[in-house]
Amino acid sequence: MAGVNKVILLGNLGSDPEVRTLPSGGKVVTFSIATSESYNNKNGERVEQTEWHRIELWDNLANIAEQYLKKGDTAYVEGRIRSEKWTDKDGIERTTVKIRGNALQLVGGRRGDAAADSGGQSYSSGSSSSNNYAPKSAPVPTPPPVEMAGGDDDLPF
Known part of the structure; x- marks a missing residue:
């Protein structure tokens, strides 16, 4: 049976990323992202609803x-939903839902950075590339405008 488990989120970090280094030397970073939507309820009042999503990034994305x-x-952040079951100190079974990210785009750059208007950088977790810190795609230059000889009078319509 086939299926798709893909999540796409664009939101604001609720706290600084928490970094853990594993005994194997790997790194994992967790943080929360808030996404909000607004709508008018049946009384015509504007309501804003915020959802919090727990994000988990590993290795190279964790470094970024x-x-x-x-x-x-x-x-x-792009990734997939992961649920983990665990038992708390009182013996109650709990479930945590996380998003394990496999792509990250920094939107708007860092505060105080001259490159903040560049639109951000994209990163993905890939095991085949030796340099996972490189942006996914380079900016595409805009071609110069083309002048038509004779102006609009030569157009057939």
């Missing part, structure tokens, strides 16, 4: 998040 993300920053 640790270095560049801070509370309040806007980030675009």
